[in-house]
Amino acid sequence: MPSSSYRCLEDVxxxxxxxxxxxxxxxxxxxxxxxxxxxxxxSTKVLTERLRKLTAYGLLVKHSYPEVPPRTEYSLTAxxxxxxxxxxxxxxxxxxxx
Numbered sequence: 418m419p420s421s422s423y424r425c426l427e428d429v430x431x432x433x434x435x436x437x438x439x440x441x442x443x444x445x446x447x448x449x450x451x452x453x454x455x456x457x458x459x460s461t462k463v464l465t466e467r468l469r470k471l472t473a474y475g476l477l478v479k480h481s482y483p484e485v486p487p488r489t490e491y492s493l494t495a496x497x498x499x500x501x502x503x504x505x506x507x508x509x510x511x512x513x514x515x
Contacts, residue, residue, distance in 0.1 A: 425474045429500070434459055434467050436504055439493070442477065443501035447490040476500060 429435040437456045446455045453464050468491060471477040476497035482488040493501055 429471065429474060429476065432467070434463055435471060438464070438467050438471060439476065439497060439501050440504055440508075442491055442493055443498070443505070447492060449489060449491075452491075471497070 429439070434456070437459065438452060441452050441455045444455075446452050449464060449468065452468075453459060453461060456464070459467075468477065468479070472479050472491075475494055477491045478494055480490045480492065482490075
């Protein structure tokens with residue numbers, strides 16, 4: 418894995434907010450407001466920053482719909498789905514050890 422890809426992975430996995438956002442989208446929570454309500458403690462500013470980074474890293478795709486009011490949704494890319502499965506495996510491992 419190239420250094421830049423690894424650094425992106427460190428940034429995502431090392432950030433509790435990124436992991437929580439990916440998990441929320443994997444669970445079907447796709448709209449920013451719903452994600453903010455789903456992820457306890459995240460601020461609008463941090464959520465916006467994380468959504469931008471996760472999109473830039475190729476883990477999320479942003480879908481904008483030209484409606485009134487405008488609607489935005491996020492979905493996982495193939496890479497994002499792989500990472501979401503790994504995150505779920507880590508959660509399962511944690512539950513086993515508890």
